[in-house]
Each structure stands twice: as C-alpha cells, then as structure tokens.
Amino acid sequence: MNERVKLIRKQLGMTQEQLAQRLGIGKAALSMIETGKAGLSARNRNILVQELNVNPDWLETGKGNMFNAEPDLTAYMHRTDNSLPLQSVPLYSIEGTAGLVPLFTDQAQSKPVNFIHIPNLPKCDGAIYIVGDSMYPLLKSGDIVLYKQLRDINDIFWGDMYLLSIDIDGEEYVTVKYIQKSDRAGYVKLVSQNQHHADKDVEISRIRAIALVKASIRMNSIR
Structure with a gap:
C-alpha cells in the first residue's frame, strides 16, 4: 500500500509537503509512509478515500482504477493562502492580449473575455485557457488555470505548478510546468x-513572467 500512496501523490501533482498538509501529518512522516518505514493510518486512509476519491480496493490491492471519480486537484492551498468567500476572477485570452508579458505588465488595460466566480478560492489575479498536453492528464488543452502573479522568481515554491512566459529566440513561449531546482x-x-x-533546464534570465497556479477548471464538454 505504501508505494501506492506515492503513486497517488504523483498523479495528483502534489509535492510531499502539500499531500502531508492535506493528511494533517509532517512531510517526514509522509516520506516514511511512501518508503514503507511507517504504515498508513486509518484516518489518513479515510482522507484519501473520502476527500480525494481514491478507490479503496485499488489502495489495498492495486487492482482496478486509482480513483472512483475525478479527484479534487485544486483542494489544497499553501499555508499562507487566504480564501475569499467570493471573488470575480477575470478570464483573459492570451491571443487577445498578445501574450502573457503584456497581460502582466498592464493588466488594468487588458479586457477580460469573462469572469469566473468560485466560492472560497485563494486570491487570484486572473485566469487563462491553456494550450498543449505537457500537463496531461492533470490538465488538458482547453482547461482553465487561475493564477497569482509573482513579482520575484525567488518567491517560488519548489515543486509547485507555475504559469510561465519564456523567451525563446526573441519569441514568447507560454507554458504551465512544475518548477524544481536545477543542478x-x-x-x-x-x-x-x-x-x-x-524535463528541461531553463535560464532564469529567460523567464519573462511567472505566476503560481492556484486552481484549475476542467472542461469536460463544450456542448
């Protein structure tokens, strides 16, 4: 069962710190569970099954589907996050703003295509549709990510998911990736x-804009 806890965390795209916070235990305790040095308590098992929709049969035997239903991938927050009862998050079109850098530089002048209303969401600066399959199956093309812009790349949380604008030969490349330390x-x-x-190592100087992904919305159908 222990190795399956790690598989669950990887599938959810969580760091050890994030899943440990969700389970109400320390990061070291989760590491011991994942490596088989400690057992999974009944309480933590119930959190995985009831809150993250993990299939209990798969958790015990490894047979069947990992999840009974689409897991709630946006339910965890950083300890520093403050949720708001209700906020209107502007949804932007990257094409309409000519890229992420102009949007972040002068968001007040960028016209949203719509607004998103989600109760008890951490403070977000905006939202955009994503393109590409680099974060599949966690995110797929057409999904929406809600973000909080960072002013300083030194404020990043290693292992978390970010929306980035990268300079490649003078052109802007917009992507969503996990950021980890490089050697x-x-x-x-x-x-x-x-x-x-x-995986790809990128010079920090080539990152023109960066935002922490706070939440995502899965678009299952457009009809």
Missing part, C-alpha cells in the same frame, strides 16, 4: 506531468 547555477528545471515530455 546548473542560474537555471531552474521545468517538469511536465506528461511523461512523454522531457
């Missing part, structure tokens, strides 16, 4: 959820 000085490592996309 190369002056670089960060961009990691995809999709295993078909290789």
Whole structure:
C-alpha cells in the first residue's frame, strides 16, 4: 500500500509537503509512509478515500482504477493562502492580449473575455485557457488555470505548478510546468506531468513572467 500512496501523490501533482498538509501529518512522516518505514493510518486512509476519491480496493490491492471519480486537484492551498468567500476572477485570452508579458505588465488595460466566480478560492489575479498536453492528464488543452502573479522568481515554491512566459529566440513561449531546482547555477528545471515530455533546464534570465497556479477548471464538454 505504501508505494501506492506515492503513486497517488504523483498523479495528483502534489509535492510531499502539500499531500502531508492535506493528511494533517509532517512531510517526514509522509516520506516514511511512501518508503514503507511507517504504515498508513486509518484516518489518513479515510482522507484519501473520502476527500480525494481514491478507490479503496485499488489502495489495498492495486487492482482496478486509482480513483472512483475525478479527484479534487485544486483542494489544497499553501499555508499562507487566504480564501475569499467570493471573488470575480477575470478570464483573459492570451491571443487577445498578445501574450502573457503584456497581460502582466498592464493588466488594468487588458479586457477580460469573462469572469469566473468560485466560492472560497485563494486570491487570484486572473485566469487563462491553456494550450498543449505537457500537463496531461492533470490538465488538458482547453482547461482553465487561475493564477497569482509573482513579482520575484525567488518567491517560488519548489515543486509547485507555475504559469510561465519564456523567451525563446526573441519569441514568447507560454507554458504551465512544475518548477524544481536545477543542478546548473542560474537555471531552474521545468517538469511536465506528461511523461512523454522531457524535463528541461531553463535560464532564469529567460523567464519573462511567472505566476503560481492556484486552481484549475476542467472542461469536460463544450456542448
């Protein structure tokens, strides 16, 4: 069962700190569970099953589907997050704003295509549709990510998911990736959820804009 806890965390795209916070235990305790040095308590098992929709049969035997239903991938928050009872989050079109950098530079002048209303959501600056499959199955093309802009890349949480604008030969490349520490000085490592996309080290100086992904909305159908 212990190794399946790690598989669940990876599938949810959570760091050990985030899942440990959700389970109400320390990061070290979760690490011991994942490595088989400690058992999974009945309380933590119930949280996985009841709150994250993990299939109890799969958790015990590894047979069947990992989840009984679509897991709530946006239910965790950082300890510093303050949720708001209700806020109107502007939804922008990247094409309409000519990219992420102009949007972040002068958001007041950017016209939203709509507004998103979600109760008890952490404070967000905006939302955009994503393109591409690098974060599949966690995110797919056409889903919406809600973000909080960062002014300083030194404020990042290693292992968390970010919306980035990267300069590639003078052109803007907008993507959603996990950010991890790189072994190369002056670089960060961009990691995809999709295993078909290789990790990539990128110079910090090439990151033109960055925002922490606070929540996501899955678009299951457009009809």
